[in-house]
Amino acid sequence: xxxxxxxxxxxxxxxxxxxxxxxxxxxxxxxxxxxxxxxxxxxxxxxxxxxxxxxxxxxxxxxxxxxxxxxxxxxxxxxxxxxxxxxxxxxxxxxxxxxxxxxxxxxxxxxxxxxxxxxxxxxxxxxxxxxxxxxxxxxxxxxxxxxxxxxxxxxxxxxxxxxxxxxxxxxxxxxxxxxxxxxxxxxxxxxxxxxxxxxxxxxxxx
Numbered sequence: 001x002x003x004x005x006x007x008x009x010x011x012x013x014x015x016x017x018x019x020x021x022x023x024x025x026x027x028x029x030x031x032x033x034x035x036x037x038x039x040x041x042x043x044x045x046x047x048x049x050x051x052x053x054x055x056x057x058x059x060x061x062x063x064x065x066x067x068x069x070x071x072x073x074x075x076x077x078x079x080x081x082x083x084x085x086x087x088x089x090x091x092x093x094x095x096x097x098x099x100x101x102x103x104x105x106x107x108x109x110x111x112x113x114x115x116x117x118x119x120x121x122x123x124x125x126x127x128x129x130x131x132x133x134x135x136x137x138x139x140x141x142x143x144x145x146x147x148x149x150x151x152x153x154x155x156x157x158x159x160x161x162x163x164x165x166x167x168x169x170x171x172x173x174x175x176x177x178x179x180x181x182x183x184x185x186x187x188x189x190x191x192x193x194x195x196x197x198x199x200x201x202x203x204x205x206x
Contacts, residue, residue, distance in 0.1 A: 007128075007129070008125070009176060010173065011124070011125065011128050012133075012172060012173065013135040014133035014135055014166075014168050014172075015135060016087055016088075016090045016091055016135065016137075016164050017090060018133065018168060018169055018170070018172075019091070019092050019133050019134075019135075019164065019167065019168060019169065020092060020166055020167055020168075021055065021092050021166065021167065022092070022166075022167055023054070023055055023092035023093035023132075023166050023167070024093060024127070024132060024165060028132075029052060029093070029095075029165075031126065031130065032123055032126040032130065032132075032165070033050050033052075033095070033126075034126075035122045035123060035125065036048055036050070036097075036119040036123055036126075039115055039118045039119040040118055041115050042107050042111045042112075042115065043105060043106070043107035043111075045102050045105060045107055045112060045115075047099050047100050047101060047102060047113075047115050047116055048097065048098075048099070048100060048115070048116050049097070049098040049099070049100040049116075049153075049157055050095055050097055050098075051096040051097075051098070051151060051152065052093070053091075053093065053094040053095075053096070054093055055091070055092055055093055058088065058091055058093075058094065059089065061088070062089050064150050065084075065085065065088075065141060065144075065147060065150065066081060066085055068144070068145070068146035068147050068150060069081050069144050069145070069146070069147070071146060080140075084140055084141045084144075087137070088141065088162070088164075091164040091166070092164070092165065092166025093165050093166060094162055094163065094164055094165075095123060095162075095163040095165065096142070096151065096159060096161075096162055096163075097116055097119055097159070097160050097163060098116060098153065098157040098158055098159045098160060099112050099113040099115065099116035099117075099157070099158040099160055100116075100157055100158075101113075101156050101157075101158055102156075109158075113158055113160060116158070116160045117160045117161070120136055120160060120161045120163060121136075123163055124136060124163065127165050131167075132165050132166060132168075133165070133166060133167065133168035134163055134164060134165045135163070135164050136162075137161065137162040137163070137164055138161070138162070139159040139160065141162065142159045179195075180194070180195050183195035
């Protein structure tokens, strides 16, 4: 296994409580985000939007988000709001990645969103390559009412992930599944075989 393959196989996600300062400095963050420019991009639309929130601004962001949640929806489950706020508050730094959709393009919205999602993975890998740890968190916080405008998002922005980036408190490893368990080889109409074998499995007709 070469060094690149080993790096890819050893990457892990760190929960927010496993990360600490220092977060990437501005120059390092630029380098991390630059890796997203190599993301597959059907139509060369560059359908990516990156919102960086440094640690010194996270507390103010959480305060605004909590106020927005409470104002917009009195029925919002308090524990959900508390959980989201607690999670984000611990983050050394945050990058919110969105697909910036070109509505008039012949490239489908789905392809544009998938490209932004692929950019998330490029950012995570780049952060790891610089010695940081990271995790891809859901966009629950953005999807709650009265939040998008606080983040400067427009209707054309489709959030795909909060990326939390910091320094791992303790480096760790993770066991990996065997890809053979998840792979099959197509053998003809409605017929596949487990990857690496000759035994065909007839697929049930739909």
